[in-house]
Amino acid sequence: MRGSGGGPGLLAQLRHPPGGRDARIMLLALAVDRTGSGLWAASSVLYLTFVTHLSAQQTGVLLGAAGVAGIVGSPLAGWLAGRLPVRMLLIGCHLLRLVTLGLVLACAGFGALLPVVAVTYLGDRAAKTLEMLFATRVAGERRVAYQALSRSAANAGYGVGAGVAALGLAVGTTDAYRALILGNALSFAVAAALVWRTAEPARGPVPGAPAGPAGGPASGSGRRPGPWRDRGYLRFVLLDIPMNLDDSVLGVGLPLWLVNRTSAPHALVPVFLVLNTVLVVVLQLSVSKRAEGPRRATRALLLYGGLMLVCCVFMALATRGGAWVAAVVLLAAALLVTLAELMRSVSSWELAVLLAPEDARAAYLGVAGMAQSVQKSAGPPLLTGVVMAAGPVGWLVLGAAVAGLAVAQNRICARRLGVGPPRTEAVAH
Template sequence: MPWVRSGLTARLRKPPGGRDARIMLLAQCVDRTGTGVWAAASVLYFTFVDGLDARRLGLLLGVGALAGIAGSPLAGRAAERFAVRDLLIGCHLLRLATMSLLLVADDFAALLPVVALTCLGERAAKTLEMLFATRVAGDQRATYQALSRSVANAGYALGAGVAALGLAIGTVTAYRALILADVLSFVLAAALVRRTREPEGHGLIVARHDDGAANEPPDSSSPWRDRGYMLFVLLDIPMNLDDSVLAVGLPLWLVHHTDAPHSVVPAFLVLNTVLVVVLQLRVSAWIEGPRGALAAVGWYGVTLAACCLVLAVVTGGGSWSASLAMLAAALLVTLAELLRSVSSWELAVSLAPPRARASYLGVAGMSQSVQKSLGPLLLTGAVMTAGPAGWLALGAAVTGLGLVQRRAGLRRLAALASRTAPEPRVGAVGGR
């Protein structure tokens, strides 16, 4: 598809935010390549190199997921006081140190804090990248987000390919070489981030009236006490369930409830990666502004419900029909992901008070981390246990919650607009 390659290349050459945005996108690609290497190899590394059994491995990954939840609000709070660029470099260096420790730490008690700090640094880094993009891209943040996801998916795919080479060799030395590849990615990413300039907006921002008088320092209210925003954050957790459906639900349903061959499972990731790279920019162009994002939330629920419906009826039939149905479900869940990835970020920014945006975005970033922790448990412990009815119930629930999110978002936008609307001056036309 030449039009896709040329369009994406043109956007990468002149992304929203200019030179600094281009360097940051390159840093993200490098970072995600290393992350892709480790994501593909981590479970096997802990199993065959460190000798962890399934129980301890599950505990280790669970602790890491919990630590990741804390990374987003900590990063957001820190970004209110310190430079985003410096904090992001610190996150890369933290993960460089913890991943290096994995080469020498083989005791379970030592692995727990190492993995926890790695996951905390990873989630904090993603939140800081989001803050950086929000500041440099401005109103074009949806386009930047689309470029970011396209670049990130390309990096993940490249990293998975590198990991496949090491896993094919299968020696301890090969596994440790994959860790070194991840470590190298953090070095390169930190060096690239250091070449960017700090975007305007960190720390205390002093706003001015038209007459030049300075306002008070930015709103220091806590997002944790903002019930309207916390409602958005809570509702955004089920709006991220496409991630667990793709990574956990589809493979397990195929293996245990259909006649489709197991070789179809890798095609889910391939299809997802290709579609994100090809379509993310076009979807972002359709989702313009907060009202467009709220409309996309409604379509997200419908699309994910359609995926659940396909999974509910795919239990019968032969291998060919089951394979096609499962690929159709993967297509639908990917379309849901394309809608969510842009709308979730746009709403996290638009529904936050502009002068306390960093701490608010840090709290909003928890939604993905919480979903990654609870989503697999929901699917394996409730949805798939209930069989086809479980999928139908999940689809209906997400669709309903999407409508609730849309209505709550519209009320929130109206409240923010009334809060920031200028008061009429005495003597002005229409004033009294």
């Protein structure tokens, strides 16, 4: 592992990432941003409950509505990035969230908090889209390697933030909760200052991207292509929504299934997140090599579908046997869903870039970013209200459905990118 993206190899890559100095600064800004996100994720529900005194129902509605608002952030950021400098837009997103988090500390009621938290989530999704658009421009043909490094940096930052939050939550006072929210706000100020030190990345062609019909409307047709008129790209984005379900399976499905339907020890729940964070930091760079370019990116979809299918089979089997059998099976499921996440996180963005025409890439990637936002809103209720309600059979159906959709996405993308039928590629490989 030392020579393939883990340990010293990862540290060396972080010191000298694709894109040079600006990429290195952006990775640091991203890690700082995600450290604040870790603070928020670990403390927000308790802050809303014990400091602002919202009921469980109000908290659920507030966070759910904010998640819906976040869906708008990706296409809005993409649309603006086609007209304004990405660097200044990203700084604006950081400063916007700095202001809204400050307002969260000043607001006390549900009605006042709802628009403030909603705008915070909108800015959060917009920032993520702008960060990756920055990556596609500054890293060029090595954007997959940069995406892998950004995932490692982001997860490391998130883990640090969650660890700091654990200390604050252990104190459990109102001042401690407020300090955690303030820490998140300050992370945006630091991230904005770091982004200010970078230069606006130049727009340029993406090596390996198809020209003309394969990548979308031809750029020389006289009319600027748009993602909302591109049925093929919209089909890709629609199928990409279930390709993001690994996020909800890890964060919602595994913990609730363990607690409600198995005899595994409850102390195993935080182990899932620790395992996920460590593996993403250590393995993301080496796994990313399996998703570089159109052929590998399309083949990665099949691997993702297979991993999710086996993971769901393990979830169904966890109800059979005693506590230790359930614990081992669920840990195996956590490992599989993490491997699926590693594969999806780079292949999904690589395909989103390759399928987009060059002169409208910002708008296209903004629309592609909606897939993750929609899944974050729809995934948890799908798992709790449909899959888990159906018992072990629900997991088997989910796994088969995701695997089938992965095959469909593979064929659609391979056809649009002109990389040949999957079966021929597999034999050649």
